[in-house]
Amino acid sequence: MGELDNTEESKGQTVAALSDNIKLDRLGAGDLTTFESLFQEYYDRIYGLLFRLVGSRAEAEDLAQEVFLKLYHHAFTHKRFQRDREHNIGAWLYRVATNMGYNAIRSRQRRWQRNVYLVPDPADGLNTEAEVTRRETAVTVRNALAKLPERQVQLLLLRQMDLSYAECAEVCGVAPGSVGTLLARAAAAFRAAYDEEIGGKP
Amino acid sequence: MNQSDHELQDVMDKLAALEPTAVDAPHRIRALAHMRQKVTAVETQRQPGRLQHFFTPSPARRMALTIASLIVVFAIALSFPAVRTAASEFLGLFRVQTFAAVSVSPEQMALLQKLAQEGLNPGKVTIVDEPGLEEIVPNLAEAGQLTNLTPRTLTALAPPADIRVLDGGSGYITIDLAGARAILAATGVDPALLPDTLDGARIEMSASAGIQQRWTDGLLLLQAASPTVEYPAEVANPTLLAEAFLRVLGLDAAEAQRLAQEIDWTSTLLLPLPANLVSFQEISVDGVSGLALQNLEGTVSALIWQKNGVLYLLQGNTSFTELAVLAASLN
Numbered sequence: 383m384g385e386l387d388n389t390e391e392s393k394g395q396t397v398a399a400l401s402d403n404i405k406l407d408r409l410g411a412g413d414l415t416t417f418e419s420l421f422q423e424y425y426d427r428i429y430g431l432l433f434r435l436v437g438s439r440a441e442a443e444d445l446a447q448e449v450f451l452k453l454y455h456h457a458f459t460h461k462r463f464q465r466d467r468e469h470n471i472g473a474w475l476y477r478v479a480t481n482m483g484y485n486a487i488r489s490r491q492r493r494w495q496r497n498v499y500l501v502p503d504p505a506d507g508l509n510t511e512a513e514v515t516r517r518e519t520a521v522t523v524r525n526a527l528a529k530l531p532e533r534q535v536q537l538l539l540l541r542q543m544d545l546s547y548a549e550c551a552e553v554c555g556v557a558p559g560s561v562g563t564l565l566a567r568a569a570a571a572f573r574a575a576y577d578e579e580i581g582g583k584p
Numbered sequence: 585m586n587q588s589d590h591e592l593q594d595v596m597d598k599l600a601a602l603e604p605t606a607v608d609a610p611h612r613i614r615a616l617a618h619m620r621q622k623v624t625a626v627e628t629q630r631q632p633g634r635l636q637h638f639f640t641p642s643p644a645r646r647m648a649l650t651i652a653s654l655i656v657v658f659a660i661a662l663s664f665p666a667v668r669t670a671a672s673e674f675l676g677l678f679r680v681q682t683f684a685a686v687s688v689s690p691e692q693m694a695l696l697q698k699l700a701q702e703g704l705n706p707g708k709v710t711i712v713d714e715p716g717l718e719e720i721v722p723n724l725a726e727a728g729q730l731t732n733l734t735p736r737t738l739t740a741l742a743p744p745a746d747i748r749v750l751d752g753g754s755g756y757i758t759i760d761l762a763g764a765r766a767i768l769a770a771t772g773v774d775p776a777l778l779p780d781t782l783d784g785a786r787i788e789m790s791a792s793a794g795i796q797q798r799w800t801d802g803l804l805l806l807q808a809a810s811p812t813v814e815y816p817a818e819v820a821n822p823t824l825l826a827e828a829f830l831r832v833l834g835l836d837a838a839e840a841q842r843l844a845q846e847i848d849w850t851s852t853l854l855l856p857l858p859a860n861l862v863s864f865q866e867i868s869v870d871g872v873s874g875l876a877l878q879n880l881e882g883t884v885s886a887l888i889w890q891k892n893g894v895l896y897l898l899q900g901n902t903s904f905t906e907l908a909v910l911a912a913s914l915n
Contacts, residue, residue: 414623421616429610434602442604443615451622519601542599566588569595576598 402471409457417457421450424472427543428479434539435483437524445486449479473552476545480536480553526575534568541565625694681810681851681890683875686843687859692771692834699770706764707787711755718748718796731793733807733894740913744797750808754790759783768828777828788814803910806897810890829854867904869911870896876904887911 408416428449432442453475527535533554540550550565551558604610721727724735730749737744761783765775794808823844830840833856847854857864857877867876867887874889874896885904889896898907 417623418616418620421619422612425612425615426610429612429615430604433604433608434599437602439604439608443611446610446615447618447622450619451626454623455626516601516605519598523598523601538595538599539602542596542602565592569592572595572598573591 402469405471406457406469409454417450417454420453420471424475425450428475430543431476431479431539432483434542435480435535436486437520441486445479445482448482449475452478470552473549476540476553477555480532484532522576522579526572526579529575529578530568530571534564534571537561537564538568538572625690682848682853682873683855683888683890684843684847684852685855685857685864685875685877686830686833686835687864688833688856690858690860693858695771696767696832699767704763704766704770705760706767707757707759709755709757711753713752713754713790718750721747721749723747724795724797727795731795731808733793733795733809735795736807736914737797738799738803738805738910738913739915740910741799741803744805745800746796746798748796748798750794750796750806752791752793754788756786756788759785759787767832771832771834773828773831777824777831782825801901803900804898806895806899808895810893810895823849865904867908869908870914876908878904 405416405420409420425446429442429446432445432449433439436442436445453471527538530538537550537554540553545553547561548558551561554561554564556564719730721730724737724747727733727747727749728735759782761778761780764778764782768775768777789811791811792809794806796807797805823841826844826847826849827840830843831837835843855864855875860880862877862879864875864877867874869876869887869889870891872889872891874887876885876887878885884899884901885907886897886899887904887907898911900907900910
């Protein structure tokens, strides 16, 4: 991605952040319309991120509800949002969703007494061969991701969801200029882990 | 596309296996409906806790009404329990000398909120003298002159960043017996606990001006003469009415009866507190017994006490034990 693109993205990011401060003020004043507007804007992507992380529809839905409830609660109490700096609601939501997703995985891990990360709930309703293959691939991918640091997983998933480098940088808390390098490292780590999972098969 | 881009794209293609399929696609509308229910539940639990005002840094104007709000809460509480002895024939007078707190379950709060939304009220509040705007004053001495109070401050800290005088106000509540009885019936309490003579009884309330001091870290000290509530002879049989009120708050019959008999309703302010938001305990503060309130996270606390006819509220973004240490420096 070229430098011009990054600059344009940065401008867009600033505008979004300024606008988000106003939204947070409205949220803090109990404006439900603003809250629902944010829900409509971000729900699909937050759900999508959580689904990729936990691999279960029901769990991803529950977690997405918790993420937005957290936004509502924190905006209302102003505990997390300070007015003297700019905020990016989308980035905040992605960060909270990632944390909640990983917390759920750890909780599930403790519950099941398993030593494997990111294992989805037992699959049900496998109707077609294609579906079975897809699920098997998904399990392999998740097992490979489980060997990576959480920050690398977060970065890979966000990028796979078509977030821009600037957006990825905002969510992950890194400099926009370093995203390309970090992505390349994460991709290399994933490829190594994936190859290990499939036993060197192509 | 160079080699690196190809490798990254290959990884992205593999990760695509994690995407939700059509079967797992998000149901945003359904999710929004669930979200609305949850937000409504949060609001239902939050709203009845008028004390929430104490836990939220108050913007301009709101604090000017704090004492008046407090009075309304007092009055609603007092609209059920009688605050005079049966032997008295004339107006009784209530002044806050001590506090009691009752924990109310979220379910009961939600029920009472629902009843209020349906228009069931124990009485009609009429404001006679609406509190005016708060006034910023340069120092405590001037605040004292305007309020006839002897200002006290936290000597352990630097002088407050902001000193304001809050206007007083007055009003009355007219008991609506049908509404009060309907609330009792809806909460499973015998409506006959409330005597016919209660209908239309008028309870007068008045609040004096107060002094508010704020520090930069959100610490707030409020000082005001204890508000007064006067009530007519129709408001009789204190323990029976108090018992009805406690039952409405969700206490079982035996516990409500015991508490109603133990509490001196001529001087005790009963605070119903949402169990899922606030914990409380008695605390020794400023040489007297007061009430310590704290949110369940332990991040916001408040102390309330009365001394020499003056009501104090100290609130901050810290634990109540730290507030008590600060309160020891009051002078």
